[in-house]
Amino acid sequence: MTRPTEIILLRHGHSTANAKAILAGRDKTVGLSKRGFEQAQKVAEQLDALTIARVVVSPLLRARQTVAPFLASHPQIEVVKDLGIIEMEYGEWSGKSLARLSKKPLWREIQSKPSSVRFPDGESFLEMLGRSTEAVARLALPGKTTVFVSHGDVIKAITAHYLGLHLDQFQRIAIDPASITRIVIHSGQAIVAETNSTTHLKERVSTNAAPTLGGGAGPSIKSGKRSR
Helix, strand or coil, rough: CCCCEEEEEEECEEEEHHHHHHHCCCCCCCCHHHCCCCHHHHHHHHHHHCCCCCEEEEEHHHHHHHHHHHCCCCCCCCCECCHHHHCCCHHHHHHCEEHHHCCCHHHHHHHHHHHHHHCCCCCCCCCHHHHHHHHHHCCCCCCEEEEECCHHHHHHHHHHHHHCHHHHHHHHHHCCCCCEEEEEEECCEEEEEEEEHHHHHHHHCCCCCCCCCCCCCCCCCHEEEEEC
């Protein structure tokens, strides 16, 4: 029996931009926050339990830092940097506060009909969906497990695609920092087996019901702690 193809979508950990509620976009200087580095260690422990053949990572610093602890102890694993899963190009919106951006007229269209939106001097959601799903199809190793380390909106779009949802519904999906989403493909059929899992972080998933850009910062540390 042919082994299924497994796709692990890992969002980068909590970043310095998340901490400031800023839309980082493709800022190459934005790295993980202290909390994000702690999450990266827990991600490494979770991935250790899997047999991973390839890691595909967004070229941006925060994505590379998230998977670095795991790769440090698994130098034999193939690593591919690919622009297909890089963060969305938000153009003029990059580097702005989310609170400020949420007051712009375009924000409402982003939440209700993202398929019609192109960011000023930036990318459209349809372009992001096309290049990210193409990258996953191109780089997922058949019959093996491939990890894709990417960004909130990108992972939401990929997940919506495999769920058979229209892009206009992708805001219904939550993808927290350092969360894991797992897709299994067998005999040409895709099953989204797990979405936005944060059990390895000992954090609850985000309870923020307001859709945002960039995937959001996830639950606060205080509210994210599990009771013992």
